Amino acid sequence: MNFDKLIKEVDRDNLPTHVGIIMDGNGRWAKARGLPRIEGHKEGLKALENILEFNRYLMIPYLTVYAFSKENWSRDKEEVEFLMSMAVKVINDKLEEFKEKGVRFLHLGDKLGISDELVSMIDKLEKETSEGKLYTLCVAFNYGGRDEIVYAVKRILDDFASGKISRESISNDIISSYIYHPEVPDVDLIIRTSGEQRISNFMLWRAAYSEFYFTSVLWPDFKPYHFIEAIKDYQSRERRFGKVVKR
């Protein structure tokens, strides 16, 4: 794949700062081939690796991928266990690579509910890649957008109780500073694969003015070429943020 040629198709001066991807359709990809769902997840991981490699050239500063939702616990035990073990394996495999390439990793989500082993690996990956200057990869894992708001509210209440903040000081900006990794900006573009057109509890707070791009491509089939299509579509839009734009 000639990444340089692909990248020439986008306006480098108008790249989104933060792109969120709802990587959906692994199960259907497998089903269409008569394979078990976990085969779809394996193939989905390859698609993700390809997109991450591509982003070393495209350079979207913040990429967030939705890997496991709070609601995904309700799937069959076998599938959930597979996804948890895949997370362990991915962290083991990627630690050195991310450090070498300068990819900073951040976890967005609830640590409660994930095994101690995985939590300590996540913490280690965050810590050891914290100096990464290339781009930031956020992985939404055991993540729920409403949970994220609940998390912020609880911490705000703690600081209120200890006198650190006043009722009057609560504002949008203050709430933004209490969500998971507040240094991650609002999301400019949300891509969802597999034809579903819903948010499924992703990024609720940071998505207030996101642009949405839906494609029927199943996640394991999603290629850098499709990513460029989404970015070009984003670049053709006029973001108004409630204003009247004078032409």
Ligand code: IPE
């Ligand atoms: C997305 O693919 C990956 C996860 C939710 C972990 P799905 O597993 O939801 O695939 P479909 O939607 O069943 O095809």
Ligand code: IPE
């Ligand atoms: C959203 O996909 C979660 C992830 C991609 C990790 P789902 O497949 O879980 O969402 P629904 O159930 O179709 O809304």
Ligand code: MG
């Ligand atoms: Mg799905």
